Amino acid sequence: MNILRLITVTLLMSIISQKSIANNHIIPDEIKDEALKALSYYPELQDANIEFRFKDSIKQSTMQARPKFSSFFKHRRDREYVILISKVFKISGKRYLTKDLPRDVMIGWLGHELGHIMDYQNRSRYNLIAFGVKYLFVDNHIMRAERAADGFAIRSGMEKYILKTKQFILNHADIDEKYVARIKKYYLSPEEIMEMVRIREEKMTSSAL
Numbered sequence: 687m688n689i690l691r692l693i694t695v696t697l698l699m700s701i702i703s704q705k706s707i708a709n710n711h712i713i714p715d716e717i718k719d720e721a722l723k724a725l726s727y728y729p730e731l732q733d734a735n736i737e738f739r740f741k742d743s744i745k746q747s748t749m750q751a752r753p754k755f756s757s758f759f760k761h762r763r764d765r766e767y768v769i770l771i772s773k774v775f776k777i778s779g780k781r782y783l784t785k786d787l788p789r790d791v792m793i794g795w796l797g798h799e800l801g802h803i804m805d806y807q808n809r810s811r812y813n814l815i816a817f818g819v820k821y822l823f824v825d826n827h828i829m830r831a832e833r834a835a836d837g838f839a840i841r842s843g844m845e846k847y848i849l850k851t852k853q854f855i856l857n858h859a860d861i862d863e864k865y866v867a868r869i870k871k872y873y874l875s876p877e878e879i880m881e882m883v884r885i886r887e888e889k890m891t892s893s894a895l
């Protein structure tokens with residue numbers, strides 16, 4: 687191969703590979719299928735910089751979505767987000783691998799985290815700082831933030847998955863009682879989800895009329 691051809695091929699290949707990561711999402715292979723499925727419900731996040739990353743453990747939760755500190759002073763559209771996923775999940779003292787969660791449960795869980803990112807995208811950086819501080823200290827604020835994330839997921843059409851995730855947690859009698867109590871307190875109940883779906887559908891029919 688002469689040198690000119692080699693350069694052309696290399697250039698072409700780099701253009702092609704850049705295209706395949708053009709949507710700015712970094713996803714570990716173990717959850718690629720589930721993450722892409724969850725992302726497919728959020729066309730608004732197609733160009734957002736989002737990294738899904740496994741971590742040894744996360745305080746008080748299994749997953750957590752947040753802006754990356756390194757991008758904090760960038761323009762809002764260049765902001766980068768990370769969804770941290772705890773490698774292990776505890777059920778009555780026993781440890782399970784999060785990547786082995788049932789597919790639909792994983793999709794619902796990731797869908798909820800993407801709901802947080804939808805919420806963050808609407809916020810300025812100062813608003814995000816206030817949001818973070820309040821999340822740490824104001825109980826009522828945690829409830830509002832978690833319900834907002836569920837709300838985004840449901841308005842995006844993910845109720846089937848959100849309900850599966852919720853049922854998985856609430857029906858697993860062996861999951862840490864404190865954790866179940868936390869879920870019940872802060873997140874939408876299955877009844878509230880059905881109500882939101884009803885409202886969404888009502889809006890759709892009335893706008894179609």
Ligand SMILES: [Zn+2]
Binds near residue numbers: 831832
């Ligand atoms: Zn959440």
